[in-house]
Amino acid sequence: xxxxxxxCMICLLLIGNPARSANNTVALPILEIVKAVTKKxxxxxxxxxxxxxxxxxxxxxxxxxxxNVLSKLKLDEISDWTKKQKDLYQGYYEELAKVKSIITYYQxxxxxxxxxxxxxxxxxRAWNLFKQDSHFKESEIQYMERxxxxxLEESVKNIDQIFLILDSFSTQMSxxxxxxxxxxxxxxxxxxxxxxxxxxxxxxMLSLQxxxxxAEVNQVKQFYGIP
Numbered sequence: 630x631x632x633x634x635x636x637c638m639i640c641l642l643l644i645g646n647p648a649r650s651a652n653n654t655v656a657l658p659i660l661e662i663v664k665a666v667t668k669k670x671x672x673x674x675x676x677x678x679x680x681x682x683x684x685x686x687x688x689x690x691x692x693x694x695x696x697n698v699l700s701k702l703k704l705d706e707i708s709d710w711t712k713k714q715k716d717l718y719q720g721y722y723e724e725l726a727k728v729k730s731i732i733t734y735y736q737x738x739x740x741x742x743x744x745x746x747x748x749x750x751x752x753x754r755a756w757n758l759f760k761q762d763s764h765f766k767e768s769e770i771q772y773m774e775r776x777x778x779x780x781l782e783e784s785v786k787n788i789d790q791i792f793l794i795l796d797s798f799s800t801q802m803s804x805x806x807x808x809x810x811x812x813x814x815x816x817x818x819x820x821x822x823x824x825x826x827x828x829x830x831x832x833x834m835l836s837l838q839x840x841x842x843x844a845e846v847n848q849v850k851q852f853y854g855i856p
Contacts (some may be wrong), residue, residue, distance in 0.1 A: 677735055730804070734834075741811070744818045749781075
């Protein structure tokens with residue numbers, strides 16, 4: 630529900646923020662929302678990982694104690710009590726494996742969220758440069774704005790996927806289904822990021838092609854940080 634609400638808010642912001650002049654930052658509200666939400670998700674994941682790591686330490690210590698007790702028993706002393714200890718040991722082992730598996734999932738989700746943050750940062754860096762580049766007409770800047778808005782709107786869907794994955798840990802979702810959602814979210818953000826970087830590269834190349842002198846070409850390269 631929270632994820633759907635966030636998506637609706639962002640879509641409304643996109644509709645309410647049509648193309649602006651080349652001197653303004655495109656769709657600033659959506660950027661602020663995306664950055665705030667991704668930051669919140671990363672913080673939540675860090676807290677969950679910390680709790681699980683603490684639980685891992687406790688389980689390992691408890692498992693070790695039971696293991697030590699069992700190792701001191703003789704084979705002919707097997708009884709109901711020792712069976713309970715073995716069952717307890719097995720329970721710790723299974724729970725420990727489950728916790729470690731969840732930590733792995735959280736690390737993967739965190740990586741996806743960081744990629745989302747990287748996408749926004751790369752967008753902001755490139756967009757601020759293109760707006761200052763005199764090789765582009767205002768109509769071209771407005772076109773870039775529409776393309777960027779489309780990429781950002783697509784990337785926002787990843788937030789829904791991330792919340793869906795986080796919520797899955799409190800449901801009976803299978804590991805296979807959870808992994809399927811994680812892989813889908815990772816593929817989507819990778820695709821969004823690739824689209825963004827390709828579009829940026831095309832715009833930089835266009836600026837270089839419009840440079841009339843070698844000195845101007847060097848200026849463009851320096852402006853965009855091209856070696």
